[in-house]
Amino acid sequence: MSEETLILDGSVKSKEIQEEIKREVEKLEDEEGVVPKLSIVFAGNNPASKSYIKLQQRICDKVGIESEVVDLPGDISEEDLLAELDDLNNDDDVNGILIQMPLPDQVDDDKVIRSIDPDKDLDAFHPYNIGELVIDGDAYVPCTPEGVMALFDMYDIELKGKDVTVVGHSNIVGKPMALLLLNRNATVSVCHIDTKDTASYTTESDIVIVAAGVPNLITADMVKEGAIVIDVGINEVDGKIVGDVDFENVKEKASAITPVPGGAGPMTIAMLLKDTVQSCKDMLAN
Amino acid sequence: MSEETLILDGSVKSKEIQEEIKREVEKLEDEEGVVPKLSIVFAGNNPASKSYIKLQQRICDKVGIESEVVDLPGDISEEDLLAELDDLNNDDDVNGILIQMPLPDQVDDDKVIRSIDPDKDLDAFHPYNIGELVIDGDAYVPCTPEGVMALFDMYDIELKGKDVTVVGHSNIVGKPMALLLLNRNATVSVCHIDTKDTASYTTESDIVIVAAGVPNLITADMVKEGAIVIDVGINEVDGKIVGDVDFENVKEKASAITPVPGGAGPMTIAMLLKDTVQSCKDMLAN
The missing domain is CATH 3.40.50.10860 (Leucine Dehydrogenase, chain A, domain 1)
Incomplete structure (x- = not known):
């Protein structure tokens, strides 16, 4: 199984985006x-x-x-x-x-x-921006869920009709992540600390996105065979950075998975750069 | 079973709210x-x-x-x-x-x-208001989901930790409904037209809220024994107003259910009145 699992390489994809941004920045400076x-x-x-x-x-x-x-x-x-x-x-x-x-x-x-x-609110903290997200308008969205969406798109992962569980309901990741997925017509469940049985959701999901800040929260028995697992957690354990997913065991079951570090993290920064350039272009146009 | 089912009477509750509003309006005029x-x-x-x-x-x-x-x-x-x-x-x-x-x-x-x-945007169409809802701020929320929440509260229905499915992901009902529930720490799934198997969600849910605009979409086999069913649908069929739920059969299984008409509808209007008075008070204070 493990050989077949696709590692969703946020570092590599982030660098691809960075290369493109670099060219755009040069062009802005030149022109x-x-x-x-x-x-x-x-x-x-x-x-x-x-x-x-x-x-x-x-x-x-x-x-x-x-x-x-x-x-x-x-x-x-x-x-x-x-x-x-x-x-x-x-x-x-x-x-x-x-x-x-x-x-x-x-x-x-x-x-x-x-x-x-x-x-100028690239991380969409302002209610106006986050509200545009609810109604699928055109505005900045929080960089972390934006980066996860970019990762789906760069790996051609279809979202429409997929059963997706988001674990965590924070204002800057869980809720905007759920809204972005709904806007793409995924079926979305949001679990969190008060959820009775998170596994009953994750085991039935095509895609599991975890942003809870709890190391090893998602274990192999909690995901179905062939699921796609996105780990947004960043935790320090014994001086090492780990996510919220028991990566080594979950990757044996998943069809695709993000590592931590090197998954959602670098994508967040790529979105930040992209949004800065976009804002610069918008300001020039106005 | 049917005798035990609680009918969540939006008409009665709406009238209770209207009585209170009437007193507040008189007070505003007098004072x-x-x-x-x-x-x-x-x-x-x-x-x-x-x-x-x-x-x-x-x-x-x-x-x-x-x-x-x-x-x-x-x-x-x-x-x-x-x-x-x-x-x-x-x-x-x-x-x-x-x-x-x-x-x-x-x-x-x-x-x-x-x-x-x-x-003045009582129905929270403006991105600013709907964004405040995402971050659980203080602003107007769309009147229909606001009315459903009021109904839960007036019947002392606990939401924290409950498994809730919202059927429909519109900007004015489904999405804000999901956000209101998440802000109260319910576990929330949102199904819609692209969902593979809506029944797999609704049959596992403590509470089912339907806002799809499809008559008889939710049948008795789709809800679990003892569930609470909220029907936000308003459809005209053969000159009669019906909801999205097969009311007669679902009420045999549900522990509580809203009728259509007389459920979510009158609560929507009650919220509109409440919000008008609130706005008036806020404008006087500023």
């Missing part, structure tokens, strides 16, 4: 004299955030996108943070704004996400 | 000198729309809410319709705006729903 720019807003000292930001910046650099970190003190007031955001909203050189969560306790996340200019 | 007002935008000649609008106006009248129909010609240009909408957005006496769908062909629905002031 319009413009370099797309991403601003990452970060407040505090979270080491995981810091290393993720470094990774984002390194990849921006590789494809020629300018990136800046707006590095704010952990004790910044909400008012000051909103003022910084306002400057970014109004800066014509800034095409995309990422708010690195979590924000410090004294800052109201809800207020911040409603204050990003929706046109 | 603030203000009468809540709903504007219904209608273009063309659709007879079903006309009779529904009449019903809405009659019930507004009963509870003391002022209603007006902005009755536009079927050949109105998009520009003129948007100008009418703009007037309503800016009219401080108007608390709620309903756009009666379908709009004439020459008018772009997408443009219209993005032009309603979200604060």
Whole structure:
């Protein structure tokens, strides 16, 4: 079985996308004299955030996108943070704004996400963008589920009519993932921590997408023979990065599976780059 | 069995809500000198729309809410319709705006729903409002799924951890219904026309909510013993209004069921009244 399992290689697909973006960025610079720019807003000292930001910046650099970190003190007031955001909203050189969560306790996340200019809100935190997703409109969608959809498309995985279970119902992965799948006419079930029997859903599904943040949550007995398994989890266990899926055993049953690392993660960053370039083009056109 | 089945009586519950609204409207008039007002935008000649609008106006009248129909010609240009909408957005006496769908062909629905002031958009057509629903924020939600949730609450039906299937994935019922249920931690599956085997979902569900617009779509063999069945369908068959559920047979198996008419329908109108009064209060407070 294992030899037949297709490894959905997010690293390779992400690099393909990055190559294309690099060409687009060069073209924008040559023809319009413009370099797309991403601003990452970060407040505090979270080491995981810091290393993720470094990774984002390194990849921006590789494809020629300018990136800046707006590095704010952990004790910044909400008012000051909103003022910084306002400057970014109004800066014509800034095409995309990422708010690195979590924000410090004294800052109201809800207020911040409603204050990003929706046109620069690449991760679709703003209700306007996420609402466009519900009605299948044209707007930014959260980069992680967007990356999973890109992976399906790049591997020609048909979604219409497929039975899909999404495990996890977060605002930034589970719910938008479910909506993207519904918009493509998959049959979608969403399980989460209060679900009585997650296995009763996953064992019947053609595709299982897991974004729960729980290592080894999905075991081989929970997936049907030939299923496609997408692991969006990123967990650190004994200094090693693992997903939410018992990869070694599940891959014996699955027809296709994403590894962690190297699956959904690199696709997320690819979408971020793609959206930054798109925003730059949109801003030039307007 | 049949004697034990609880009929979820939307007519009775709607009237309870209407009584409360009537008292609130009287209080607003006495204390603030203000009468809540709903504007219904209608273009063309659709007879079903006309009779529904009449019903809405009659019930507004009963509870003391002022209603007006902005009755536009079927050949109105998009520009003129948007100008009418703009007037309503800016009219401080108007608390709620309903756009009666379908709009004439020459008018772009997408443009219209993005032009309603979200604060007056009681049916949550605007992406901003529907996006707030995704992230469980505080905003208007589409009145039909809102009415179903109110029915659950008024009958003390627990949702957390329940297996729920929603049949239908429209923007105004199926998708927002699923999101409301997820926000209450139900496990939610959404089936639709492309679903391979809807019965495989409905037979395993504690609660089945149907909004497909297909008479007799849900038959007794498709629900499990003791399930709760909510029928949102409104279809005309041989001059009679029926839902999407084979009511007579399904009620023998269900523990609770909504009739059609007299179930979800009256709850929708009750929510519309409630939201109009809420908008009036919000506008007074701002």
